[in-house]
Amino acid sequence: MGIFGKLFGNKNEKEESNEEKEIFYAQQDDKMEDAYLKAQQNFKYFWRELYWEYRRIVPAQDLAIVKIPFKQKVNELEDPIVEHMWINEINFDGEKINGVLMNAPNELTNVAIGDSVSVVLDEISDWMLAIQGKTYGGYTIQVLRSNMSEKERKNHDNAWGLDFGDFNDIQVVFEQKEHPENLLEHPMAKNMAEQAREFFKENPNEIEVIDENGNNMLHRESIAGNKTTIDILLELGADKTMKNKKGKTAFDYAKQMNWEHIVDAVDN
Structure with a gap:
């Protein structure tokens, strides 16, 4: 199964772990709030890399996705349902981030897989690039990984088929350590x-x-x-x-x- 099948396939498949489901339901704690903020602050690196990717004849990226909190009000007495889900086919004009919803909601009925989405920068909750199998960004995912055991992290990373690196040292540009000038x-x-x-x-x-x-x-x-x-x-x-x-x-x-x-x- 390819990377997109593993991430956004049938939610009833046996190989999907609880940790993967949590990726779509970001926890409202201090660490997650900090992750949202860092993702927004460093989105410029995501867009710069994608901007150049669109000029390449041969693609270099494995994955380029943005996470957004989708909301739906059920009634006036309860808080709205919130699901954090990924979009791809990203474009950005300096004002709006546009993309297409990649996965089907679990509970929401006001959006569906394949819907076009448009949000402002301070509404996103994460972004992630994967280049040559290594991830960049993925702040909310790294929060989840930080709470896993070593075995759980290994299983999680294998499910994605990506190298997430050190959750305490999140990279934002390709070959950042080897070439810090790339920042x-x-x-x-x-x-x-x-x-x-x-x-x-x-x-x-x-x-x-x-x-x-x-x-x-x-x-x-x-x-x-x-x-x-x-x-x-x-x-x-x-x-x-x-x-x-x-x-x-x-x-x-x-x-x-x-x-x-x-x-x-x-x-x-």
């Missing part, structure tokens, strides 16, 4: 700098082409935190005062995403 700049941004410069020189109109949200290339690169590309765009005349449909500039997104290394470059 600052994605290696593809540096490796493709000359190709990018030549492309924009030959296709200057692409610099200011806007998408359906009014974002131009400088907006999108600022959301993803790619300073190398931003420097090239500015060198070739990109307008950093341009506002999108929300009235925001590239600077606004650099600040909003807390990309400290590019804020000065796009400051008006």
Whole structure:
């Protein structure tokens, strides 16, 4: 059975453990609340990696998913039912995270597997990437793993078919330990700098082409935190005062995403 079958298959299958079910029902304790916050704060790394993944000819990622709490009010006297479930096919425009619900709810009736979903960043409860079998992010999962015995963790990881590493040392970017500079700049941004410069020189109109949200290339690169590309765009005349449909500039997104290394470059 493939990774998606193991994670999001029939919930009655014998191989699914109680720990796996708990992944979809995040506990409301201090550790989980902290996990939610860290996932939101570090979502920028998830999006930067996915942003580059969409440009690759050969995919590098095994998995790219975001966890969201879905709610349904049953009646006025009881608290709403909440299920934390995963979405994939992620896109992000600096305002909304869009995706598709991957698994069928246990109790909720107001959403179904395959539904399109759109939320703001501070509504997510987790995100996780898997590259070459190793996970990045997965904060709520690591909280659950921290409460398991060594044997339980091994069984859990085998069920996912992934290397979750040390729950006390959560990585957020590929080869973070070997290349800590990857936290600052994605290696593809540096490796493709000359190709990018030549492309924009030959296709200057692409610099200011806007998408359906009014974002131009400088907006999108600022959301993803790619300073190398931003420097090239500015060198070739990109307008950093341009506002999108929300009235925001590239600077606004650099600040909003807390990309400290590019804020000065796009400051008006």
